[in-house]
Amino acid sequence: MVVPEGFVLPPWYLLVPLLVVLGGVLALLWTLEPPVTDRTVIAFAPWMMFGSTLHVLHRLEAYPDSIEVLFASPSVYLLTATVAGLVWIVGIFLYAGGLQSSIERVVGIVGTGFFAVFAMIAVVDGWEAGTFEPFFPVISVVIAGIVTALAWLALGLWFTDVAATTSLTGVLVVFGHALDGVSTAIGFDLLGAHEEVPVSRLILEAGEALPTAEYIGGGWLFVLVKVALAVVILGLFKEYVEEAPRQARTILALIAAVGLGPGVHNVLLFMVG
Template sequence: MALAQQTGFLPVGLLQPDILPTGFEPPALPYLVVVAAAVLVVGWLLVREDPPVTERTVLAFAPWMALGSALYVGFQLQQYPDAVAPFFGSPIVYATTFALAGVVWLALRQIPAVGRPLPALAATGGVLALVPTALAVQYGLEHDSLTLVEPLAGVVVAVALAAVAWRLLGRLAPEETTIVGAAGALAVFGHVLDAVSTTVGVDLLGFGEQTPLSAAIMHFAAALPTEPYLGVGWLFVLVKTVLACGVVVLLAEYVREEPSEGNLVLAFVTAVGLGPGAHNILLFIAANPTGL
């Protein structure tokens, strides 16, 4: 979920009255019009061409989800010129990234030399994501706020926990996990990464949770006798993991009956977990508040 440094943002255990998280603000109208027009045009072109949305399509867009998150970190760190920075704020950065990814996907499908457009799409997104990631790391080096141990340990924990959750889910719902395949596993991992990274930020690095519902869960956990030993994030990890597994199982029938539509929804579910999770990890690496 959305996190920010404690200073000037939501402290743990204090809920905001707003529904949307802090930092969720549309840009000025001219930027909004440009991005909206780009999304509409790209969306129309995709609908007209009607490419199949498969399990591999969901996986191919994963690097683009990370790219959007990395671009937003750069916006938070004020690394972009004022003229283009509004394209990378929240939530417009995700629309900006979608438009760019859609253009690249459409272009790759039209190039005869590209025999396999989806791997090329994934590779392009991965290479582009390296640029804002490198800028964020550079920021951490220049401001003596680079932190690697806790964020990377969080990634390792998320991988392990997601693997265990997926294995258990496979035993409980073998048919459903077979239908969604690797795309379903990615969706579970994305939400586990979001939950674990949130816990690392709140319990270890002094960040505050910005999303009211997530903060409510942590507020409840703070009142439990486990708080001195486990912190406040463990309950959020548990809830997020169970919910992610449940949603993936529920989507299995949709994916089987309407593969393109079902996988499109699965891609969205993946994005709202993997995107914030990747954002949290990169933000922690670049701007640990204890090092600022």
């Protein structure tokens, strides 16, 4: 099995319109050619978290049966990308018309609002069900922050040019994958969580087979691999960011989302489920 468990596509009458709208949004953005800077990537961070929140609500069975498949993986991320892209387009026009001081302001504020509202719905659901447990989720975020700081310090000391070039985008990439790694490790070692991604499960099982597993668990290897890969990717992207910053930062934003999205999903699911 090469795809995550729970991977399901919606029926064609939902999938086709979704893909058509997403394709139209991407085509318009391609035509408009908005700038993609560090501020742009950071502005989209709440949207990465928002998509994960929608998926958590799907796992809590919060949606009507007729549309719940849209919030399963991977369609929930296509849906989130479509909405985020539309907001980006609106931000471009508001900025061009002098109604907003920056495009990123619109994208960031709307994304943060969406994430906050839907995350609160999930939290309230967990609170009412008596399953609200914030301890390990908070610990996951704190440890991920510490791991990110240490990794970025090491990168800045030994590969200063990489850290300087990738800047805040690079920080988000490292933090996203650190959060995914740490939350997955805590879930695997302490909460009895089942890893759905086959490759990730293999790494966790490899860590569990090491002699150190008896003392510190097996999840540490997964954290190490995730953070190391993030740092290596930043090193490989250094020249690309210098030569084509718009394209390079767009790809790095997607790489950050692959880490931050699952990481936030884990944190929120552990908190409410």
